[in-house]
Amino acid sequence: MVKIRCYITFNQKGPGCILIVLIMSFLISCATAPVRRETKKVNEIATIDQSFKYIKAHMIDGKVYILYDWHFDTTANSLNGYGLFLDINRNIISSCGNLKTRAKTNVEPYKINISDIALLETNDAGPSLAGGLTVVTGVTAGFGVYCLINPKACFGSCPTFYASDGDKLEIQAEGFSSSISPSLEKNDIDMLYTAKVKNDFELVVTNEALETHSICYANLLVFEKQNDERVFSSPEGTFYKTEGSLPPTGCQNNNGECLAEIVNVDRIELFSPADPNDLDSKEEIIVTFEVENDGKVGLLIGKRQTLLTTFLMYQGLAYMGKSTTYWMAEFERNKITTGENIFELLGGIEVFSKDTYGNWILEGEINETGPIATDFNIIPLANNQHGEVELKLRLNKGLWRIDYLGLATISEQVAPILIQPYQVETITGTETYPLCNLIDNNKYLVTYPGDSYRIKYRLPFENAELFLDSKGFYLEWIRDEWVREQNFRKLNLMFNRPSRYLKLAAPDYKKIEPYMEETFWNSRYEKR
Amino acid sequence: MKKGKLIIFILLIVILNCCSTIKAPLGSVPNRKALTIDAYGSWLEMRLNSSNDPVAGEFIAANEDSIFIMQSGEVQTYAISNISFARVIIFNNCMNAYVVWTVAGSLLTISNGGFLIFTLPPVLISGILTTVAEANRINYLDYPSNSFKELSKHARFPQGMPKGIKSSDLLPRLKPKR
DSSP: OOOOOOOOBTTBHHHHHHHHHHHHHHHTTOOBOOOEEEEEOGGGGGGSOTTOSEEEEEETTSOEEEEEEEEEETTTTEEEEEEEEEOTTOOEEEEESOTTTTOOOSSOOEEEEGGGEEEEEEEEOOSSSOOSOOOBOSGGGGGOHHHHHOGGGSOOOSOEEEEEOSSSEEEEEEOOTTOOSGGGOEEEEEEOTTOOOOSEEEEEEEOOSSEEEEEEEEEEEEEEOOTTEEEEEOTTSOEEEEEEEEOOSEEEETTEEOHHHHSSSSSOOBOOOOOSSOSSOEEEEEEEEEEEEEEOEEEEEEEEEOTHHHHHHHHHHHHHGGGHHHHHHHHHTTOOOOSSOHHHHHOOEEEEEEOTTSOEEEEEEEOOOOSSSOEEEEEEOSSOEEEEEEEEEEEETTTEEEEEEEEEEEEEEEOOEEEOOSEEEEEEOOOSOHHHHHHSTTSOEEEOTTOEEEEEEEOSOSSEEEEEEEEEEEEEOOBHHHHTTOOHHHHHHHHHOHHHHHHHHHHHHHHHHHHHHHHHHHTOOOOO | OHHHHHHHHHHHHHHHHHOOOOOOOTTSSOBGGGGGGOOSOOEEEEEESSOSSOEEEEEEEEOSSEEEEEETTEEEEEEGGGEEEEEEEOOBOOHHHHHHHHHHHHHHHHTTGGGHHHHHHHHHHHHHHHHHHHHHBOOEEEETTSOHHHHGGGSSBTTOSOTTOOGGGOOOOOOOOO
16 A cells, blocks of 8 residues: 655645545445356246347357347247357358447348357446346236335245145245345245145145245154144254143233234234334233143244345345346355344344243244244243243334244153155146255255145154255345345445444335235236 | 646556556457457466466367367367366456546646646546546456356357367457557
8 A cells, every 4th residue: 555645735734635535445445346248048038138238149150140239039939130240260251230339220130040049148348236137027017006116015935835724725834035045045944833734745835926946855854743742843943742732811012912912823913013213123022821730831932024024135135236146146255244134133032031030031032034924933941830920022023923822831852754755746837857856955946936846745644743844045036126226325234234224224114014914915926 | 736746646656556457468358348249259367287387368168178278379178177277357447548537637637726626636536436446347257266167158159169160260369450
């Protein structure tokens, strides 16, 4: 670094030094994104962004067309455009129009048979950080007016799993909700709470969003049980068999009495709207139970997240705008370091019990990402409980929907039997060997919007508790409406000063919070 | 006035020192804006496991296990397994042109005498920002931090060496006329 003395200009020290400091600050880490070259095979034509000014068609014989004013003619199965046709040494064979000026012309364009093309190439040379991004345009058109106006309220998820409850197909689980890129791939265990168990058991996995899902495996964890028993998992992944479940006798939060919402598993959920001034704002729920028999117990929580995390995730992608591929690639390469993660700041549901002195002690925290399916977990309490038991839940306002709270007697810790699928039927989809891809841990069952598959299992028990153990990741399709919100300053704030960001974002979120649930569920993608 | 010129030149020296650029030989790659219509391969530099001599030339193609590179007018083939490091330089940036513009623009403002403090900053700031942004724009890809599949997008034949083409049929890039 060259040291600069502050020379006096016109007897004004201040402005000269400030100027130098400002310029030096700009010089630090001005690295910009690389230019992006994308190559696609002809069967990927649908994913090519047609806003690129130029496209190169590399022919099977090595020649190349460089085209402007181009488009695909799906009727004639051709790529049409104006420009140059070059040989293997890039000498001009023929020209049509003016490649440099991209002048309009009345001559017939080149019409290139797609079957003669080996590869298609597009380039984004800047000046922005955009690069190689295929933006999905116009697909939200069928999703309702409100979804169009507020695209961050539109349906998005990881794979959704349905099973029969004996009467109809019910949504049971959403796999790996937080795995939005390959490096975040992880496994996820979800209880199939209402699934009807039978020896020939089926799950239907669907892709109902504008996403590509990559499912590494979808196995069942099976626990044999007797009629009144149930098995729950703790946040640490330990499984406990329970006998019976006590409903609460009292429930209080900031809004007053809340017992009706949490006493039954009935989709009537306890929910507090987000704080209008700060999305990171905590609330407490006090719930009481009458325990007759002394013994080891655990708090059962049936809950799902609200759409606040979905909103924040989509907003982050929107701030990345056209340079999303750059930021995600940097993230994949571990080149982005951030402060406290915004989702860690929002936190989970902390459970406290009282010790013998009446002090609150932390028993555990449940933090499961996912706004779609109600998931059930148990927080074992450290000490045996008897008589009136008071528990406190501390959670972020506007982040959680609690369907059920109960106190279960823990009989023992148990371990599951793992069952892999024996058959996978394609309902809608393009996978040729879906079962092989789910069985082989080095492969993925890949699904696109509207795809669905029926996964079949043979269970060893008639009476069993079932959990889905799934692993994979998914990729969001960047929507045209998001790209317009590109804003790196806000992206930096979200990554590096999440606490400040959550205050600033509160008003925008509050505007759509009342409508998000309805918009979300009404905008699921269906293949026609 | 002398002090004004001194400030400008010190700042420009800082720019030149801060900007790190990787460049291919003149005429071997296009500039950034011409990338979209250039049909030759990028400049490839490699180090081999079997030799200390560096290898460099136009990147012709890559197949699954070998790469083709135009060296001294002839296409040579190397096994990917023998390559310890490779760099594809995709374009040469226009930093020198921007530096000249910045200097010229800054010198002009000196003639404004007492109004220098008002005219100098916009010229220098916008010129320096553009220069640095252009200089720091990443114009290369390395192997093994990127796969050869990624690097091969910048070959003359990104689809791989086309069948039926003999290496002897291929000619080097035409150098621009001076």
